[in-house]
Amino acid sequence: MSLSFSQRCRSAGIRTSTGTVADCFDNAVTESFFATVETELLDRHHFATRAQAKAACFDFIEGVIVSSPIGRPTSRCRTAADSGLPG
Secondary structure, three states, X not given: XXXXXXXXXXXXXXXXXXXXXXXXXXXXXXXXXXXXXXXXXXXXXXXOOHHHHHHHHHHHHHHHHHOOOOOOOOOOOOOHHHXXXXX
């Protein structure tokens, strides 16, 4: 997580959930997600209220990330039950 993003969260009263660099809570997926939100949404907009920021984050996640081919389940996805393997 970038220092500027951490500072923005702190100034907004938001406590981040990822750890510091190189500790056991370092998570590349989480880091990548927040970097995308920061670059694609937060750096491009100013929000007058927390409610506006929350709504924009929700819309961004639902509209961009969840609906992307990577975030969206497809008919090719199989469950464990579909695999025929025990368990």
